[in-house]
Structure formats: structure tokens, C-alpha cells
Amino acid sequence: MTSRNTAEAAVSSDEEAAIGTSGAEAPPVRAGRLSRVALLLVVFICAACGLVYELALVALGSYLIGNTAAQASIVLGVMVFAMGIGALAAKPLQRKAAVSFALIELLLALLGGLSVLGLYAAFAWLHLYTFAMVGVALIVGGLIGAEIPLLMVLLQRIRKQDAGSAVADLFAADYVGALLGGLAFPFLLLPVFGQIRGALVVGAVNAVAGTILVFTLFRKDLGVRARIGLGLASGAVAVILAGAFVFSSSFEASARQAMYRDPVVYAQQTRYQEIVMTEEFSWEGSSDFRLFLNGDLQFSSVxxxxxxxxxxxxxxxxxxxxxxxxxxxxxxxxxxxxxxxxxxxxxxxxxxxxxxxxxxxxxxxxxxxxxxxxxxxxxxxxxxxxxxxxxxxxxxxxxxxxxxxxxxxxxxxxxxxxxxxxxxxxxxxxxxxxxxxxxxxxxxxxxxxxxxxxxxxxxxxxxxxxxxxxxxxxxxxxxxxxxxxxxxxxxxxxxxxxxxxxxxxxxxxxxxxxxxxxxxxxxxxxxxxxxxxxxxxxxx
CATH class of the missing domain: 3.40.50.150 (Vaccinia Virus protein VP39)
Incomplete structure (x- = not known):
């Protein structure tokens, strides 16, 4: 949940009024330093997850399409624009901020976690990568943008303070979390999990952080139906992300094979590039063995x-x-x-x-x-x-x-x-x-x-x-x-x-x-x- 270009929406006069109203009408929550720290910790985690989603889209575009500068400009530009729209669209949700935040986090976890897998499929089979990427960036960016106003409401529910101090606390946690996400993506997630599984892991973390916050600090906001609904939604997201994680290797192999004429005999995503080797045998038994780096042919053994x-x-x-x-x-x-x-x-x-x-x-x-x-x-x-x-x-x-x-x-x-x-x-x-x-x-x-x-x-x-x-x-x-x-x-x-x-x-x-x-x-x-x-x- 990066918060660029959303500060204005978070501290506008309309939202300040909404914060006051929500705080007056919503059930009381457990106040205190620990509750406030817990909420800011969730802000920190969601910020890290949000930046990872952005970096994952940029990295995937660079690997598949090339031209890193253009891919970064498109992804970041579209997502920042969508974040502003999402912040404005969150205004009507502030009266039920806790439930709305939980649903947004579950949806963000699902779409962000599956984003790399879905875009890889769009590239390999549908040849619609650019359109799909812009669509994903718009939706994910909009959901990220909706987080800040809702978190502002929840923060004020724990302890009332002036808007400037609330924004300072919220954005401090947000920016530090973004730093963690920026470092974790290239140095931890990519080397350990790879692109597809790394996004799925981050989606799971995102879902857990959002739902735990609501079910603990703001459980009194949830009626019986809301608790059952959120529980079922959380379970569904967990099953989908876990299933995608389990079958990601076979999916990746199938998608990769769709992009090459000859059978793939070796594939590795390193820190620097994707290495793929293919081999085809003629009817005479001779081999045509080829090496590709990031999809570009490096040699044919013939x-x-x-x-x-x-x-x-x-x-x-x-x-x-x-x-x-x-x-x-x-x-x-x-x-x-x-x-x-x-x-x-x-x-x-x-x-x-x-x-x-x-x-x-x-x-x-x-x-x-x-x-x-x-x-x-x-x-x-x-x-x-x-x-x-x-x-x-x-x-x-x-x-x-x-x-x-x-x-x-x-x-x-x-x-x-x-x-x-x-x-x-x-x-x-x-x-x-x-x-x-x-x-x-x-x-x-x-x-x-x-x-x-x-x-x-x-x-x-x-x-x-x-x-x-x-x-x-x-x-x-x-x-x-x-x-x-x-x-x-x-x-x-x-x-x-x-x-x-x-x-x-x-x-x-x-x-x-x-x-x-x-x-x-x-x-x-x-x-x-x-x-x-x-x-x-x-x-x-």
C-alpha cells in the first residue's frame, strides 16, 4: 500500500467530516498504545505488499517485453493514477471502514497475488499482455489507493488526534513499509520464490494482515453475517492462493513451452535473466540445441x-x-x-x-x-x-x-x-x-x-x-x-x-x-x- 498522491484525499475536508461521523457512530474499540502500534504495523505490511505488486509488474514486463524504462513508466503511471481514483472512491466506504478494509485487502491479496501468473498466461497464450497489464495495474492501484482513507478512519477510532499528526503517523509507517517491500523483492522474493510464487506469498501475507486486524481490533464492527462472510471469503482466498502456489511450477512450464517452438529441456530464472534451453531432434536423429536469454536466441548448435x-x-x-x-x-x-x-x-x-x-x-x-x-x-x-x-x-x-x-x-x-x-x-x-x-x-x-x-x-x-x-x-x-x-x-x-x-x-x-x-x-x-x-x- 504505497501512499503516493493519496495524501490530499486522506486529509480533505470531506474525509475529516467522515472520520468524525464514523468515529461517533461505530462501536468502540480497544484504545491504547498496543492497538495503535498493531494498526500501524498492518499499514507497514500492506505498504510493503503494495510496492511488491508494483515491482512485480515492472519486472515481469521487462523480462517478457524488454524496455525496462517504458514498462516502469507505464506501470507506475497507471498505478499512481488509479491510486488517486481509489482514494476518492473510498469515501462512501468510510462509514463501514473495518468491513470495507477487510474486503479490499482480500481482493487485493487475490488479484495482486495472481497478477504475475495471470499476466504470464496472457502473454503466452492470448498475446494480450499490454492490455492485461494496464487492466491489472488499474485495479490493483485502485485498491491500494482505497486503503489510506479507510486506515485513517480506523486509526482515529483507536485514538482521536489532529489530522496532521494522524497523516504523519500513517505515512511514516507506509513509507518505511515500502522500503521493506522494495528491498525484499529483488533480494529475497525473486531469488527464493521466483516471480510467480513470490507474488503469491506476498498476497497471502497481505490477506492475513488485513483480516487479522479487523477480526481482532474491530471485531465489534462485524455482525454475525459479516463474520461468516469474511471468514468464508478469507478461506476462499487462502485456498486459491495455496492452490496456485502448489501448481505454479507446472503452470510455468506449460506457459514457457507455449512460447518456444522446440521442447524446453532446461529453464532457470536467475537474479539477472531467464535462461532457457530447447532441443529438437530431426528424423535422422540429429539435434538442434538452442539457448535463449530472456527469450532472445543466443545460439543454435546447428x-x-x-x-x-x-x-x-x-x-x-x-x-x-x-x-x-x-x-x-x-x-x-x-x-x-x-x-x-x-x-x-x-x-x-x-x-x-x-x-x-x-x-x-x-x-x-x-x-x-x-x-x-x-x-x-x-x-x-x-x-x-x-x-x-x-x-x-x-x-x-x-x-x-x-x-x-x-x-x-x-x-x-x-x-x-x-x-x-x-x-x-x-x-x-x-x-x-x-x-x-x-x-x-x-x-x-x-x-x-x-x-x-x-x-x-x-x-x-x-x-x-x-x-x-x-x-x-x-x-x-x-x-x-x-x-x-x-x-x-x-x-x-x-x-x-x-x-x-x-x-x-x-x-x-x-x-x-x-x-x-x-x-x-x-x-x-x-x-x-x-x-x-x-x-x-x-x-x-
Whole structure:
């Protein structure tokens, strides 16, 4: 129950009159410090629950749709608007504040607890996520907004005080509770319960807090019918939430499978992303094994060698004693690097430890990457690449930047002038770097924006692109510090299946319908590449 934009409704002259009337006509309640503390504790709990509902909607939208900034703006804007409407709509309920509050908490617990589950279903099967999300935000926000005026009445029932003091006490508990909810969501609920079960647990807490308050401090407000009705309603909410909790795993598996063409063989929601692996067998028995992060394809085992040979071997044509890999937690780029016996060290910086653990322990993936992360030359660092580069004191002969596409706020910073400046700063003299840069056909603005961004960071680049059937036309930039572009050449080890010097030279030619573009560089404060990537990929 966050109380933004509801203070005016809580202290308006109409509501002050309602408070006085309600207090005069309602049965007396047990007054005293303990009763007041108990009510403010419920305010604290409901505030935490309300903020968790908001954050859950934002997080779910970010995972399913991307564009965290837009999802947060829509959810928070709609919910704050609805909270104001809910506060006004609560005026007629103040004469029966206790019963009304209990019913609102039960309804809020039910809808808020089931919100993630319902929206996931709307996304997976109905393709109506945005409309459903706005509807849920309106209803949940309205119910949250109705809490404050009713709690104001109940607070005054325990002990009369001036409106300013009552508002101060109420909002103090509310804001501190919101802090608890804000911290509990990412650091407790998501890691322990996940999105769906976390919302269900919070819904149960919400229902218990609201009903216990009414059945203890305000039980004299309840007639026999009201007690029976609230008891039955509480039981129904408990059964529904408990049932949803029990069957949430099977539901999630079914909903997830609906979003993928091939059978899902592994799925994990980590602190940073959703990792999904699928596998399909042809009639001949060959396997197409695929990895997805937040729904975006990372590789297909059928043709990933095309992508990784093109990414790695041109940059290793120069010095390559010490190699840095940023991203690429699947270990496939490292596999290609280790084909050179004169590589002394490989440092892999990957944000998500679950990804590198999977690359080591999953039988399919570890066989595909040649158990590369277990090689003694490889050091795995689980850290944010941007922050790690700022603190790094070493230098590297070759750097491979194999990051997810810049179609989310979190990844757009990894395609900024500032990031490429940091990468360039750890290049040894004569060193080279390569960046996977998306598709120059499907997303030409995003692709050529990377070239301008690297130029702004003091790097000279050579663009090249190849055909990767599971991705389409896919591009890269080879770069060195200074104004002179590097020579695109290869010193390949034996056993490559796709890339050679002849193909590498041809890969620098771009068709007339996808010529180079001159665009604005992307920075931390103005991540234009995010707009380019989201806009261009929308139709594919």
C-alpha cells in the first residue's frame, strides 16, 4: 500500500467530516498504545505488499517485453493514477471502514497475488499482455489507493488526534513499509520464490494482515453475517492462493513451452535473466540445441560455429598471448580461442554465475563448448563488465566483446562510448578487439550506430558480416585504437568449418540496399542505440 498522491484525499475536508461521523457512530474499540502500534504495523505490511505488486509488474514486463524504462513508466503511471481514483472512491466506504478494509485487502491479496501468473498466461497464450497489464495495474492501484482513507478512519477510532499528526503517523509507517517491500523483492522474493510464487506469498501475507486486524481490533464492527462472510471469503482466498502456489511450477512450464517452438529441456530464472534451453531432434536423429536469454536466441548448435569462428579468429590474427572475453558465458567463444596453443591466458567476464555454471555442468552445453571453462588457462570472473573494466589494472592482447543485443536498458550501456573507451583502455600496445554487433540487414541503424560509437571512443573499425542461418545476416566490427583501421586477416588454426581468408575478405562487402549509415553515437546519458534496436527488431 504505497501512499503516493493519496495524501490530499486522506486529509480533505470531506474525509475529516467522515472520520468524525464514523468515529461517533461505530462501536468502540480497544484504545491504547498496543492497538495503535498493531494498526500501524498492518499499514507497514500492506505498504510493503503494495510496492511488491508494483515491482512485480515492472519486472515481469521487462523480462517478457524488454524496455525496462517504458514498462516502469507505464506501470507506475497507471498505478499512481488509479491510486488517486481509489482514494476518492473510498469515501462512501468510510462509514463501514473495518468491513470495507477487510474486503479490499482480500481482493487485493487475490488479484495482486495472481497478477504475475495471470499476466504470464496472457502473454503466452492470448498475446494480450499490454492490455492485461494496464487492466491489472488499474485495479490493483485502485485498491491500494482505497486503503489510506479507510486506515485513517480506523486509526482515529483507536485514538482521536489532529489530522496532521494522524497523516504523519500513517505515512511514516507506509513509507518505511515500502522500503521493506522494495528491498525484499529483488533480494529475497525473486531469488527464493521466483516471480510467480513470490507474488503469491506476498498476497497471502497481505490477506492475513488485513483480516487479522479487523477480526481482532474491530471485531465489534462485524455482525454475525459479516463474520461468516469474511471468514468464508478469507478461506476462499487462502485456498486459491495455496492452490496456485502448489501448481505454479507446472503452470510455468506449460506457459514457457507455449512460447518456444522446440521442447524446453532446461529453464532457470536467475537474479539477472531467464535462461532457457530447447532441443529438437530431426528424423535422422540429429539435434538442434538452442539457448535463449530472456527469450532472445543466443545460439543454435546447428550453426553456432559460423557465428563464433567469425567472431574470434579475425581478432586473433595479431598478438594473442592474453585474451579477454566480455560476455560469452556459454563458453563457445572461449572454445575457439583455446584452439591456439600460444594463447597463455583467457579471462572470461560474465555477469551471471548461473550461466557459467551451466556451461560447465550441463552435458549438452559442456560438450558443445569442449569443456572450455575447465581449461587451466581460463579464469572466469562473474562481474558486471562495465564495473570490472573500471577497476581492471591489466592489459590484453586481444579482446572479444560478445554481449547480448542492445535491445534492453541494461545491455544498451554495453554499446556506449563510455564502455568502448574502457575496453580500449585495457588493450595492450598493438592489441585488437572485436564486437558482435547484430544484424546489418534486420537492424542497420543499430549496427552502424556501433561503428560511430566506437569511433567516438577513439577506435578505428572494419565492418564485416556473415550468414548465420539461425540469426540471418550477422555483423561484427574489428577495431584498434587510433585512426587507422586494422587489417582484416586470419592466422587460423586447423579444423575450422566455416571461416577462411577468402570468405573473410568477401565479408567486408555490403549490398546496395544496406549501405553504411552515418548516425549519432550512443552514450550512457543518450542511449540512442536502444531506440534503434527496439524499433528495427519490432517487425521481426
Amino acid at each position: 550453426d553456432e560455429y559460423r557465428y563464433h569462428e567469425s567472431l574470434v579468429h579475425p581478432v586473433l590474427a595479431g598478438s594473442r598471448g592474453d585474451v579477454l572475453v566480455l560476455g560469452g558465458g556459454d563458453g563457445l567463444a572461449v572454445r575457439e580461442i583455446l584452439k591456439y596453443p600460444d594463447v597463455r591466458t583467457v579471462t572470461l567476464v560474465e555477469l551471471d554465475p548461473a550461466m557459467t555454471d551451466l556451461a560447465r555442468t550441463d552435458e549438452r552445453l559442456s560438450v558443445l563448448n569442449g569443456h572450455s571453462l575447465d581449461d587451466p588457462r581460463v579464469t572466469v570472473v562473474n562481474a558486471d563488465a562495465f564495473s570490472w573494466l573500471r577497476e581492471s589494472a591489466g592489459t590484453y592482447d586481444a579482446i572479444v566483446v560478445d554481449m547480448p543485443d542492445p535491445d534492453e536498458t541494461a545491455t544498451a550501456k554495453l554499446y556506449s562510448v563510455e564502455f568502448y573507451g574502457l575496453v580500449g583502455s585495457v588493450l595492450a600496445p598493438g592489441g585488437r578487439m572485436v564486437v558482435q554487433s547484430g544484424s546489418p540487414y534486420f537492424a542497420p541503424k543499430a549496427y552502424w550506430c556501433i561503428a560511430e560509437t566506437m569511433k567516438e571512443a577513439g577506435l578505428a573499425t572494419v565492418p564485416y558480416h556473415v550468414d548465420v542461418p539461425s540469426f540471418g545476416d550477422w555483423g561484427y566490427f574489428l577495431a584498434v585504437p587510433g585512426d587507422t583501421p586494422p587489417t582484416l586477416t586470419m592466422d587460423p588454426p586447423p579444423g575450422l568449418k566455416f571461416m577462411d581468408q577468402r570468405l573473410l575478405e568477401a565479408s567486408t562487402a555490403f549490398p546496395l540496399d544496406r549501405p553504411p549509415l552515418e548516425l549519432e553515437a550512443s552514450t550512457l546519458m543518450n542511449p540512442v542505440i536502444l531506440e534503434y534496436a527496439q524499433g528495427e527488431w519490432r517487425d521481426y
